[in-house]
Amino acid sequence: MKGVKILFIPLMGLVVILIMLILSYGTLGYSPAEYIRSLGEFLLRQSFNVFEKEWWVGSPEVITATLWDYRGLDTVYETTVFYLAVIGCVSVFRLLQPKLAEITKEKEEYALTVIVRVATKIVLAVIILISINIALHGHITPGGGFQAGSAFAIAPLLAIAAFSRYFVEKMGLKINLSHALRSLGLIIIALVALLPLFYFGYLLQNQAKPWSPFPGYPIEVSFLELSGSLFHFDIGEYLNVAMGFLAIFLLLSLPERVFKKDMEVVKSES
């Protein structure tokens, strides 16, 4: 057994080095290449090409444009994978008596000091505001739905660590609300993706194309830059990711005694 292990580790190292050599062929060596690949150059050239609008997206943020327009179907499926992963967590943590999860009020004497509590409350407000800002500006500045959702995910984590799970639920962020908003986000994404089909366009179409009768989503409404469908996709994605992480953290922070009580019922029944 010992000899197998000693042989195995250098072999794995060799495989890793070979894979990286193959992957980086052309860039490995002195320093990276001076020119990027033609596909990347196409994206950079066409994403906000106001002079030649055949392939354009209407967003100066090339990464969001690629995510939700050129590779839109990929991202929709990826969102679905995230949704299903949260459903998997919920099904692993399900209780036979859901009422047990409601009694989670902590005793007052276990609270942290005033400094920690006040500072955490200020930081919580800032985190939530910044995450909303990242989500709403994701199509013109660095950011987007995923990034904003990940930023929001810190807020419940911090609140659980500094206060308790009870505090998060008292703020109104309950697990049923998170499931409802998460599903709403997925519904927004599905509706925005399917709407062009009713105008005889193609799936996930964003801007008007010469070969498709769909007129395209609006790029700007009065002074607001919307970048077509990217704005709506970002909002749906933000709701999905933020509320998915909220659900996961609320489930992970359930006290151990709730599960022990639940297990006792299972054992007594069987």
Place this chain on the structure above:
Amino acid sequence: MTSIVSQALWIYFYITLIGLIAIAVYGIVVRPNLLKKIIALSILGDTANTFIIFLGFRRGGAAVPIIPTIKPTLEELLWFKETAVDPLPQCLVITAIVINMSVTAFLIALAIQLYRLYGTLDVRKAVRLRG
């Protein structure tokens, strides 16, 4: 002189990445504790993401792939195309990060449930148990 320094830096970068992947593979394959396996898996994912972002880097100009103005001129667009890094690897990585996070969350949920039911995170002990 600067070329030697930058060459050494690139080699150092590659060695760091390869070392991280080797550590991650070691953790996943050899360590028996499930929590350490999950940590190693996330290290592997993050190293792969760094490597993919690096593939889109370009020598000379390395601007962020975001056009700084709402109404660009033709010269600005051409300059942008010549200096910005490849956006495609960054898009792939953003997808990979979210998938990685959701998979890690699910694995942690499974590990916690395993510990609650069997009282161990050691895979060698957990496979022998019959619940």
